[in-house]
Amino acid sequence: MTESEPGAAPAGTRNIHNINARTLRTLGHPLRIQLLSALREFGPATASGLGERLGESSGATSYHLRQLAEGGLVEDAPDLGKGRERWWRAVHDGTMFEASEFRTHADPVVRGAIDVVLHETATT
Structure with a gap:
């Protein structure tokens, strides 16, 4: 599934985002990776709550x-505030993404970002 809107996935399936550059x-x-992971694992939160959880301001x-x-x-998530x-x-x-697609990308920022994502994924 690629870049579908929230709730667009059929019941019983996960809404998975296919990463682009x-x-x-x-x-x-x-x-950013830690924040996204925390929201996925623990559900909606405020910036303050996430800061406390992650030891950040x-x-x-x-x-x-x-x-x-x-x-x-x-x-x-305005319904929660x-x-x-x-x-x-x-x-x-x-x-999800195919790391090999980004390793040789023309944009050095994209090449650097894939290294950050892979490192954070491997160490968390």
């Missing part, structure tokens, strides 16, 4: 959550 550049930061988590949102990997709380949720259940 743009998404890979978005994921090219260790904290809420400012850093908030910034990186916005970057993930721009990349289409997380979204605002009270007052000024901003809750976030993962858009997809998981991601």
